[in-house]
Amino acid sequence: MLIIVTYDVSTETAAGRKRLRRVAKACEKMGQRVQKSVFECTVNEMQFEQLERTLLAEIDETQDNLRFYRITEPVEVRVKQHGCFRSVDFEGPLIA
Amino acid sequence: MLIIVTYDVSTETAAGRKRLRRVAKACEKMGQRVQKSVFECTVNEMQFEQLERTLLAEIDETQDNLRFYRITEPVEVRVKQHGCFRSVDFEGPLIA
Numbered sequence: 001m002l003i004i005v006t007y008d009v010s011t012e013t014a015a016g017r018k019r020l021r022r023v024a025k026a027c028e029k030m031g032q033r034v035q036k037s038v039f040e041c042t043v044n045e046m047q048f049e050q051l052e053r054t055l056l057a058e059i060d061e062t063q064d065n066l067r068f069y070r071i072t073e074p075v076e077v078r079v080k081q082h083g084c085f086r087s088v089d090f091e092g093p094l095i096a
Numbered sequence: 097m098l099i100i101v102t103y104d105v106s107t108e109t110a111a112g113r114k115r116l117r118r119v120a121k122a123c124e125k126m127g128q129r130v131q132k133s134v135f136e137c138t139v140n141e142m143q144f145e146q147l148e149r150t151l152l153a154e155i156d157e158t159q160d161n162l163r164f165y166r167i168t169e170p171v172e173v174r175v176k177q178h179g180c181f182r183s184v185d186f187e188g189p190l191i192a
Contacts, residue, residue, distance in 0.1 A: 004100065004102075004165055006100075006102060006131055007131070008131040008132050008181070034161070034163060035102055035103070035104040035133070035161055035163065036104050036133075037131070037132075037133065038102045038104075038134075038163065052176075055178075056178060059178065059179055060179075061178060061179040061180065062179075062180060063179070063180065064179045064180070065130070065131055065179040065180060065181045066177065066178045066179050067130060067131065067134065067175070067176070067177045067178075068176040068177070069165055069167055069174060069175055070167075070173070070174040070175075070176075071165055071167070071174075072168045072174070077166070078165060078166040078167075078168070079163070079164070079165055079166075080148075080163070080164040080166075081162065081163045081164070082152060082157060082161070082162045082163075083155055083156075083157040083158075083159070083160045083161040083162050084157065084158060084159065084160070084161060085104070085161045
């Protein structure tokens with residue numbers, strides 16, 4: 001199944017910036033980055049549970065927000081995208 | 097229907113920052129902001145087409161990325177969220 005993972009991690013502190021990097025890294029292992037804070041992950045139920053557990057262990061629920069959207073088949077009908085995606089600079093300065 | 101709108105707008109230039117503000121404003125008219133660059137919009141087909149047209153007119157497809165995810169019923173089964181969302185500071189400095 002296709003799961004869309006989106007997150008807002010507060011980067012006001014060094015600890016927050018570290019969380020952001022760790023969240024991104026965990027998502028990279030399970031899916032395809034499509035925007036700065038959006039991943040598309042094709043996973044089974046067990047992998048999804050594992051991803052959710054991993055991310056919950058990384059975020060600070062008092063400061064960050066994490067969302068999962070389950071996309072049903074046929075996914076090509078459900079997903080539409082425009083423009084370009086440059087998968088660069090994510091380790092650079094965290095300017096939105 | 098529920099549409100998730102996510103966007104990355106390049107904010108390297110003043111023009112980009114203006115696009116970002118205009119994209120956010122257009123989304124605000126049609127839905128609920130749930131993260132910095134993620135909106136949940138309950139719309140019908142006509143409203144969706146209108147939103148898509150509006151956003152396409154705002155973004156620069158050579159620099160920005162815009163994605164729409166259609167969430168099928170029952171949406172409460174498809175959407176899961178953790179943590180907090182502070183809907184503040186969006187007009188402040190654009191630090192991710």
